[in-house]
Amino acid sequence: MNPDILKVLYSREDIQAINARLAAQIKADYAGKNPLVVCILKGAILFMTDLVREIDDYLEIDFMDVSSYGDATISSGEVKIIKDLDTSVRGRDVLIVEDIVDTGRTLRYLMDMFQTRQANSIKVCTLMDKPEGRVVDVSADYVGTKVPNEFVVGYGLDYAERYRNLPYIGVLKPEVYAK
Ligand SMILES: O=P(O)(O)OC[C@H]1O[C@H](OP(=O)(O)OP(=O)(O)O)[C@H](O)[C@@H]1O
Numbered sequence: 316m317n318p319d320i321l322k323v324l325y326s327r328e329d330i331q332a333i334n335a336r337l338a339a340q341i342k343a344d345y346a347g348k349n350p351l352v353v354c355i356l357k358g359a360i361l362f363m364t365d366l367v368r369e370i371d372d373y374l375e376i377d378f379m380d381v382s383s384y385g386d387a388t389i390s391s392g393e394v395k396i397i398k399d400l401d402t403s404v405r406g407r408d409v410l411i412v413e414d415i416v417d418t419g420r421t422l423r424y425l426m427d428m429f430q431t432r433q434a435n436s437i438k439v440c441t442l443m444d445k446p447e448g449r450v451v452d453v454s455a456d457y458v459g460t461k462v463p464n465e466f467v468v469g470y471g472l473d474y475a476e477r478y479r480n481l482p483y484i485g486v487l488k489p490e491v492y493a494k
């Protein structure tokens with residue numbers, strides 16, 4: 316295990332089981348709909364690619380890169396668009412795929428934007444939900460698992476761009492970011 320990890324919360328196998336459950340729900344709910352699956356970079360990249368591989372139906376994927384944490388463990392409060400979608404969401408059934416909903420600011424920002432852009436429907440699938448972190452009232456339609464109010468990394472999630480490649484999700488040792 317990476318020495319900066321305090322404890323593993325979800326193993327590779329745990330994550331696989333969560334993804335299979337979420338994919339089955341999404342497949343049933345979007346049958347015949349060709350949804351636009353929007354991966355929120357960078358954190359959701361591993362999750363989204365594993366999730367869509369579990370769904371053998373028509374869907375399209377696009378990517379949006381937004382950032383509000385930079386190299387910190389606390390949200391700056393400002394959501395910045397680094398890369399916008401290539402696809403128009405107008406009239407589309409949009410499924411936002413996130414790795415984690417913490418303060419809820421990123422999700423609120425995206426949902427408001429897709430609403431303004433006249434999506435037909437907007438739903439959210441998040442691998443993790445951290446309800447104790449919430450400062451904005453927002454919730455996901457599909458939730459993989461709830462996590463405690465600790466800083467988690469791995470499987471796409473970073474601290475200062477590190478740890479995204481870990482195949483598991485773990486709590487980062489506080490001394491790593493308190494230095
Ligand atoms: O609910 P919130 O408090 O807004 O936090 C959730 C967002 O924070 C992280 O992104 P980040 O801004 O760190 O960018 P990254 O995905 O590129 O690491 C994460 O991937 C979510 O998109």
Ligand code: HPA
Nearest residue numbers: 417465466467468472473
């Ligand atoms: O706990 C977290 N870990 C990594 N990135 C995050 N972005 C919001 N919360 C987190």
